[in-house]
Amino acid sequence: MIPDRKRRAAIILAGGEGKRLAELTRRSDGVHVPKQFCSLVGEKSLLEETRRRVSRSVTPDLTSIVLNKSHECFYAPLLAEVAPQNLVVQPENRGTAPAILYALFRLAESAPGTAVLLVPSDQHVEDEAALMNDVDLAFAAVEEHSQLTVLLGIKPDAPETGYGWIEPAPTGGAGRWKTLPVRRFWEKPSRQDADGLMAKGSLWNSFIIVSQLPTLLGLFVLAMPKLYDSFEKIRPTLGTRFEEETVSRFYQDLRPSDFSRQVLELVAGCLSVLPVSEVGWSDLGEPHRVAKVLANPGAQENKRRPEKHPQTLGAMAIALALSLFR
Structure with a gap:
């Protein structure tokens, strides 16, 4: 069956600060640029x-991007x-839970009958x-079972801690x-636990x-009812x-809150996981992960000189990342 892309929406999370890569993403003038706005691999x-990547499954007009002013x-x-x-601009960074809930309430006004893809903006694939074939499979699953x-x-290919x-x-x-079905989440486990996992x-x-969309909102009602009620009060102004x-x-x-820890972990029994393999995924969250991607021959072919893009990872930063990886 051909998917109805008009019934699909996406939320791209682009409000992170990228502090763990600050030394790699600092411009020559000393300004730290959050990694999602940098060209770490390739020209873009x-x-x-x-x-x-998201446009393979969701049309741009139904794709929201969460940002910080x-x-x-x-x-x-x-x-x-x-x-x-399509820009959900937060006045402050208050963590992933408010960012997602704000975007969901906006979608509830503009596209209430949609299935929603949540995706970070700072990963490499x-x-x-x-990967997007698996996203389409997930869409098909939730479209049949709401x-x-x-x-x-x-x-995994390694016991990452x-x-x-x-x-x-x-x-x-x-x-x-x-x-x-999901049993539980483990956040940055010990090496022994990672081996066992x-x-x-x-x-x-x-x-x-x-x-x-209603199911995601329901998770907030279950796990963070006060936050949900707070957004509900400002909903008429959206x-x-x-x-x-x-x-x-x-x-x-608004207090900072984390979607993984304060929502997903509390409702783990309501969730399912779709195993994905051999897509070359990395969250690029540490210098050694950036270096590992850059050391890949396929990634090297896509590299461009830093002056091609004002926020491209500089040559010295690339050298630093590679040195940390060795």
């Missing part, structure tokens, strides 16, 4: 690469052609077609959509999620000329 920034000087040149209604929330779990892990629940096998078939958490001022005041008193 990670945000631009993410937008292109303080990053405007970085994102404005990259998103000049994006319609303003070598085989984009294969209560499903599907996370894409990356089959710097990634979050998803432990599937014991089961007789994957269902029709190759999904498995890998041995029993656990997966890296990619933070790529597909679910129906999409109006009062939105910016109202949201600005609202965020002043």
Whole structure:
């Protein structure tokens, strides 16, 4: 069956600060540029690469990008052609939970009957077609079973202690959509725990999620009802000329909160995971991971000289990353 792309939406999360890569993404003038706005591999920034990747499954007019106002000087040149209604600009960074919930409430006003893809903007994927085929599979699953929330779990090639892990629940096998129930999450486990997780078939958490819009909102109702109620109160202003001022005041008193820890971990029993393998995925969260991607012959072919893009990873930073990897 041909998917109905008009019933699909996406939220690209691009509000992170990228502090762990600050030394690699600092410009020659000393300004730190969050990694999603940098060209770490190839000519395009990670945000631009993410937008292109997402467009394989979701049309640009139904793709929202969550940003922080303080990053405007970085994102404005990259998103000049994006319609303003597709930019969810937060006045402050208050963590991933408010960022996602704000975007969901905006979508509930403009595209209420959609299934939603949540995706970070700062990851690297070598085989984009294969990854997005799995995203399409996740879409098909939630379009048939509206209560499903599907996370894409990356089959590990090493017992990484710097990634979050998803432990599937014991089961007789994957269902029709190759999904498995989630037992629990492990955030940056010890080496001993990571060895055990890998041995029993656990997966890296990619933070790529597909679910129906009402189902995602329902997870917030279950896990963070106060935050949900707070956004519900400002909902009438969304999409109006009062939105910016109202949201600005609202965020002043908003406490930071984390979607993985304060939502997903609390509702693990409501979630499913779709195993993904051999797509060349990395979150580029540490210098050695950047170096590993740069050391890949395929990635090297796509590298460009730094002057091609004002926020490209500089040659000295590349050398530093590679030296840390060796």
